[in-house]
Structure formats: C-alpha cells, structure tokens
Amino acid sequence: MSFLQASSTTSTSATTGQELINDITVNNPPEDTVSDLSFSPQQDLLAVASWDKKVRIYEIDPSSGNNQGRALYEHAAPVFSTSWTFDGTKVVSGGADKQVKLFDIQSQQAQQIGAHDQPIKCVKYVECGSTNTPAVVSASWDKTLKYWDMRSPQPITTINLPERAYCMDTSQKLLVVGCAERHLAIIDLNNPQQIFKTTQSPLKYQTRTVACYPQGNGYAVGSIEGRCAIQYIDDAEQSKYGFSFKCHRKQPNATTSTTSAIRGSTSNESHAYAVNSIAFHPVFGTFSTAGSDGTFCYWDKDAKQRLKSFPGLDQTITATTFNRTGTIFAYALGYDWSQGYMGNRPDYPNQIKLHAVKEEEIKQKKKR
Known part of the structure; x- marks a missing residue:
C-alpha cells in the first residue's frame, strides 16, 4: 500500500495498531537517540539531530x-537542536560541544557561527x-540567549535567562524559552x-517542551508529569481561554496503551x-x-478536545514535527534514559517514522 493510499484508508480502532502499520521507516537512521526533527519550510527535506554527534x-x-x-555533517559532541532558515537553503544546529553551526545545503559545507560557555x-x-532582520538564536545551559x-563570530545581542534553557520555539514575532525551575521567558521579536x-509554568513539574501557536499569540507547554498547558500572551485571552490537561498517562492494569482525555481520567491511579x-x-x-509512553495524540485546543489517539509503540517518542503542508507527521523512536542505564537494551530501536496525516484525524471537528 502506498503512502497516499495509507492516508486515505478509513479509520480503524486505535487499539488494533493498524493505523501505524503503513507508517514509513526512514532509511539509514542515526546510530543513537534522535534529539530533534525539523522539516524545511520550502520542500520535503527533514533535518535530524542526534546524540551520535551528527x-x-x-x-x-x-x-x-x-x-x-541527502547530507550529513558533524559536531564534536551530541547535537540537541536543529532548525532551517526560512528560504530552506541552510540548516542551523547546536549541542553539547557548545557550538552553533550553519550548514549550506548547496555547498554541503558546515561552519561555526557562534558559541556558548555551556x-x-x-x-x-x-x-x-x-x-x-534575519538571525540565528541559541539558548544554552549557561543561562543565556544569543542572537547571531x-x-x-560575535553575538548581536546576549540576553540573560532566568535559568538554564531546556526548550524553545518561535512563531511570527513570538519567541518562548522554557527554562529550569519552571521559568518561561517570553520575547517579542519586534524588540528582541x-x-x-x-512567568512560571502553570504545570507543577519540570518543563520538557514548548510550542508556539501558528498565529504567534500563545504557546503550549509540556512537562515531565504528563500534562500540557495552553497559554496566551494577552492576559485577557489567558483568563478566558487558558487551561491545562492530563495526557500521556497509562492505567497500570490497562491492556492497551491509552491516554486520558482532556476532560480528565476516570481512574484515580495512573502512571504519568x-x-x-x-x-x-x-x-x-x-x-x-x-x-x-510511546504514543502520540492529536488535539484541538479551541474545542478542548482530543481529536485522535494512536496505539502505543512500546518505545519512547523523543521528537516530532509536521512538514510544511501538514501532510506528513515525522516521529522519532529511541531511548530517553527515563528508566536509567538498565533500560538501555542493545536492541532498543533508533527509528524515524513518517505518518501520512489524514485530514479527518487532524482537522477541527464541527461543533455539534
């Protein structure tokens, strides 16, 4: 069955596992866990950052x-993040070697354009x-944000962050950095x-990921305890529309991998x-x-509704991204060390999968 045919087949039950059976595996994946995925804004090129330093x-x-x-370049230590220039001609990356690198797709050359202390x-x-004005922005464990x-080789500007940077996203003129101790730093790129x-994350535990809305008027935060918060920049919008919900939780006795819906779980005990x-x-x-928990779900924040939950994969999903048209959802499977070194089996897969997105899975449902 082709990729497109798979995307047009009728929806089957999430518990059967059939829905992911046609997902395409990316050939020649990284040799270690994938830390970040990023699609080009211009064509279907996927940049992958990995702990294998490439x-x-x-x-x-x-x-x-x-x-x-199509291309490969190296850092001197694990790579934590990768992103594209808007014209799709270059890839930027940063990692444990404290370097910001810029890779030119045409010339296949990489150069260092910045550095941090951590x-x-x-x-x-x-x-x-x-x-x-175009710039590359990098956020580090040295508690600074730098523009290049x-x-x-000198940064345009250095901003002191409230804590170590853990995650960052941008959309339109909004830039949000999730830091240690649940700090969130919000930057208006009109005044960078x-x-x-x-502000503080409304979630009680450590921030793991942040993603800005396409309109640039707010962001979603995910934490280590299986919760997600929907946040708005404007205080009036926040008080009206902001909320948080549980997700990526398993009932310990459940035979299938499910996540609790936005409106909350029925059982008192669940693993987050x-x-x-x-x-x-x-x-x-x-x-x-x-x-x-090895699952991914699609949600509608405006309707406070889970649109689609997919079967569990028995491996951690470490990174995800949509392509520019929203027709491909890429997700990476790998070990995240949450079970300590004992959980890192030699046969633990490092894979990148491509899921053909069906419109009925991801589009807002009509209000009843």
Missing part, C-alpha cells in the same frame, strides 16, 4: 514516502524587528534585545509519562503531543 538531512517523496539521505540546548532561525547574524515577560514533544499543524492550528 545532523542528517533526508529527502522525502511526499507521495510515496520513499526517502534517502552546552546549547536549542537553536532557531528568526526574523527580528520591523525590517525582519551568521557572518560574525530584552525579555518581554517572565513525560510529554517530550508538541507540534502545531501548519494548516489547521491543531496540535500533536508525544511522550515517553
């Missing part, structure tokens, strides 16, 4: 799912101010030299798993969550 770029045929390696946890490409203009607002990745759909503005 960034790989794969070319994907959107109609068949066929894929092949490992770099996140990198993004942004456009700042009313003139949309890609031609100079300073933090617009610092980290929400490792949140990704917003570029067309419908709905979103996915994926976790250490």
Whole structure:
C-alpha cells in the first residue's frame, strides 16, 4: 500500500495498531537517540539531530514516502537542536560541544557561527524587528540567549535567562524559552534585545517542551508529569481561554496503551509519562503531543478536545514535527534514559517514522 493510499484508508480502532502499520521507516537512521526533527519550510527535506554527534538531512517523496539521505555533517559532541532558515537553503544546529553551526545545503559545507560557555540546548532561525532582520538564536545551559547574524563570530545581542534553557520555539514575532525551575521567558521579536515577560509554568513539574501557536499569540507547554498547558500572551485571552490537561498517562492494569482525555481520567491511579514533544499543524492550528509512553495524540485546543489517539509503540517518542503542508507527521523512536542505564537494551530501536496525516484525524471537528 502506498503512502497516499495509507492516508486515505478509513479509520480503524486505535487499539488494533493498524493505523501505524503503513507508517514509513526512514532509511539509514542515526546510530543513537534522535534529539530533534525539523522539516524545511520550502520542500520535503527533514533535518535530524542526534546524540551520535551528527545532523542528517533526508529527502522525502511526499507521495510515496520513499526517502534517502541527502547530507550529513558533524559536531564534536551530541547535537540537541536543529532548525532551517526560512528560504530552506541552510540548516542551523547546536549541542553539547557548545557550538552553533550553519550548514549550506548547496555547498554541503558546515561552519561555526557562534558559541556558548555551556552546552546549547536549542537553536532557531528568526526574523527580528520591523525590517525582519534575519538571525540565528541559541539558548544554552549557561543561562543565556544569543542572537547571531551568521557572518560574525560575535553575538548581536546576549540576553540573560532566568535559568538554564531546556526548550524553545518561535512563531511570527513570538519567541518562548522554557527554562529550569519552571521559568518561561517570553520575547517579542519586534524588540528582541530584552525579555518581554517572565512567568512560571502553570504545570507543577519540570518543563520538557514548548510550542508556539501558528498565529504567534500563545504557546503550549509540556512537562515531565504528563500534562500540557495552553497559554496566551494577552492576559485577557489567558483568563478566558487558558487551561491545562492530563495526557500521556497509562492505567497500570490497562491492556492497551491509552491516554486520558482532556476532560480528565476516570481512574484515580495512573502512571504519568513525560510529554517530550508538541507540534502545531501548519494548516489547521491543531496540535500533536508525544511522550515517553510511546504514543502520540492529536488535539484541538479551541474545542478542548482530543481529536485522535494512536496505539502505543512500546518505545519512547523523543521528537516530532509536521512538514510544511501538514501532510506528513515525522516521529522519532529511541531511548530517553527515563528508566536509567538498565533500560538501555542493545536492541532498543533508533527509528524515524513518517505518518501520512489524514485530514479527518487532524482537522477541527464541527461543533455539534
């Protein structure tokens, strides 16, 4: 069955496992856990950052799912983050070697464009101010955020963060950094030299992932205890529309892998798993969550509704992303060390899967 046919088959029960059976496996995956996935905004090229110290770029045929390696470059230590320039000609990355690197797709050359005093946890490409000045922004465990203009080894600006950076996302003129001790730093890229607002995550435990809404008016936060919070920049919008919900939880006696719905679980006892990745759909503005329980789900924040839950995969999902048209959902399976070194079996898979997104899975449902 082809990739497109798989996307048009009728929906079967999530508990059967049939829905993911046609998901395409990416050839020649990384040799260690995938830390980040990023699709080009211009074509179906997927950049993959891994603990094996490499960034790989794969070319994907959107109609068949066929894929092949297009490029590869290395860091001196595990790579934690990767992102594309808006024109799709370059990839940026950062990691434990404390370097920001820029890779040119055309020339296949990588160069260092920045550095921090501690490992770099996140990198993004942004456009700042009313003139949309391009820059690479990096956030580090050294508690700083730096902007780079890609031609100079000196940062344009350095901002002190409230704590170590754990995650970061951007959309429109919004940049949000999730830091240690549940701090969130919000930056308006119209005024990129300073933090617009610092706040605490409404979730009680450590922040694992953050994702900005496509409109740039808010963000979703995921934490290690299987919770997600829907947040807005505007205080009035926040008080009206903001909320948090449980997800990526398993009843210990359940035979199937399920997640509790937004409206809460019926049983008192459940095992909570980290929400490792949140990704917003570029067309419908709905979103996915994926976790250490090995499941991913699609949600509609405006209707406070779970749209679709998928069968469990018995491996942690470490990273996810949609392609620019929202027709492919890429997710990475690998070990996340949540079970300590004892859980790292030699046969634990490192895989990247491509799921053909059906419109009925991800589109908002009509109000009854």
